[in-house]
Amino acid sequence: MAYIKIPTPLRQYTGNQAEVAIRGATVDEALRDLVARYPALAPHLYEGDDLRSFVNIFLGDEDIRFLQDLATPLSEDARLRIIPAIAGGMSF
Amino acid sequence: MVVIPERIDPASVVLSHDEIRRYSRHLILPEVGVEGQKRLKAASVLLIGTGGLGSPLALYLAAAGVGRIGLVDYDVVDESNLQRQVIHGTRDVGRSKLDSAAETIADLNPFVAIDRYNVPLSSANALDILSGYDVIVDGTDNFPTRYLVNDACVLLGKPNVYGSVFRFEGQVSVFYAREGPCYRCLFPAPPPPGLVPSCADGGVLGVLPGTIGTLQATEAIKLITGIGQPLIGRLLLYDALEMSFETIKLRKNPACPICGLNPTVTELIDYEAFCGVPAHDRSTFSSEGAPVRAITVDEVKARLDAGDNLLILDVREPQEWAISAIPGTLRIPKGEVLARLDELPTDHDIVVHCRTGIRSADVIRVLQERGYTRLYNMAGGINAWARRIDPTLPVY
Numbered sequence A: 001m002a003y004i005k006i007p008t009p010l011r012q013y014t015g016n017q018a019e020v021a022i023r024g025a026t027v028d029e030a031l032r033d034l035v036a037r038y039p040a041l042a043p044h045l046y047e048g049d050d051l052r053s054f055v056n057i058f059l060g061d062e063d064i065r066f067l068q069d070l071a072t073p074l075s076e077d078a079r080l081r082i083i084p085a086i087a088g089g090m091s092f
Numbered sequence B: 001m002v003v004i005p006e007r008i009d010p011a012s013v014v015l016s017h018d019e020i021r022r023y024s025r026h027l028i029l030p031e032v033g034v035e036g037q038k039r040l041k042a043a044s045v046l047l048i049g050t051g052g053l054g055s056p057l058a059l060y061l062a063a064a065g066v067g068r069i070g071l072v073d074y075d076v077v078d079e080s081n082l083q084r085q086v087i088h089g090t091r092d093v094g095r096s097k098l099d100s101a102a103e104t105i106a107d108l109n110p111f112v113a114i115d116r117y118n119v120p121l122s123s124a125n126a127l128d129i130l131s132g133y134d135v136i137v138d139g140t141d142n143f144p145t146r147y148l149v150n151d152a153c154v155l156l157g158k159p160n161v162y163g164s165v166f167r168f169e170g171q172v173s174v175f176y177a178r179e180g181p182c183y184r185c186l187f188p189a190p191p192p193p194g195l196v197p198s199c200a201d202g203g204v205l206g207v208l209p210g211t212i213g214t215l216q217a218t219e220a221i222k223l224i225t226g227i228g229q230p231l232i233g234r235l236l237l238y239d240a241l242e243m244s245f246e247t248i249k250l251r252k253n254p255a256c257p258i259c260g261l262n263p264t265v266t267e268l269i270d271y272e273a274f275c276g277v278p279a280h281d282r283s284t285f286s287s288e289g290a291p292v293r294a295i296t297v298d299e300v301k302a303r304l305d306a307g308d309n310l311l312i313l314d315v316r317e318p319q320e321w322a323i324s325a326i327p328g329t330l331r332i333p334k335g336e337v338l339a340r341l342d343e344l345p346t347d348h349d350i351v352v353h354c355r356t357g358i359r360s361a362d363v364i365r366v367l368q369e370r371g372y373t374r375l376y377n378m379a380g381g382i383n384a385w386a387r388r389i390d391p392t393l394p395v396y
């Protein structure tokens, strides 16, 4: 199992879980497993079949774009995280 | 060691005996010393926002002896600010934040010169305002101003000490395009407005901006004095609940639209149109969201009093229901509405409300896409209800 850290803004779609165990040999497989488990997360990560351009996925402390992107292989205890764009503040 | 603002010239200033007494705990630190303290005095820092992040920033930078501090804010102090904006006090409620902050700083350290900019930062004034400072600190709370500050810093070649907070989570970095990545290298464009987590949601642990703003102040002081390793090329992620600090690596993106190899952004743009949201509450920008039919709280009350079989849907979060609620409403948090459509009849007038009317309008747009036509957005939300219909309810 790999693990993915869910940032606060997206936890409402994962039953408020901060970290979720997911299966996959690559980043791509793991993310697809994630949205299969939590379908409400899908529109926030994917546009059609593609990962949204503003979604930043890190493996450990590295941006997957500077590894092998979605094809990056995952070890059994890999730690992924989604880095959210947060503006901060209070509104509405 | 990265001494960033080359134009800071410690030889241009002297420290008086009063200043030497005041700053003695810096002067006896070998890493700072007289030289570092003179650099602080010769330096200028622009703080964009004097709110949650700006409060600790202004206090610590002033206490540290930064020679000139510019403050940009057009807002007035509100009671709900005091839970985290510690530069303001209860007696300042209703005053300009600039005046309140400037007065606190003057009392804390009379050796600091303060410049006040009582305007919203905009594409029209940003380059003029930012160009007069060595270090820019982004303490804003919205995407349009964040992109504006980033782009202006890249165009002017200034370091941008970035911090942002959300609930219990914070981020800090130093975006300095001459030495490393900028904000757009990580986030080339903002999420579309519909995917920005709406902020009822806007709650924040009061001490969180204190933590993040203090970290930003630390980075600003390191840049000015040239000590330590600045957060250039790193993003610090803070989680108050886990009490974890982690840093991830950021790299300059060759395809970055403003600091990359072939920049497409070469001047400031319309950042509200770019982000699809207004930058501040005095903005005339309106998002592209389809208009929704509104109903006033007085009309809702009149229809209920007339025995109208009106369904009122409250789409706030459970913790908000504990603050105030209209009796007899159907309560479904915004995020659960689509999963609970079976509770919402299509052949019935439904009044949707939230705190002030923004989230309820979002819910109405989503329901309209699902074929609902008999929907009304309660203007002003439950706060309007509390003000006009039921004053026993608090406004929050």
Ligand SMILES: [Zn+2]
Pocket (backbone or CB within 6 Å): B177, B181, B182, B183, B184, B185, B186, B253, B256, B257, B258, B259, B260
């Ligand atoms: Zn960039």
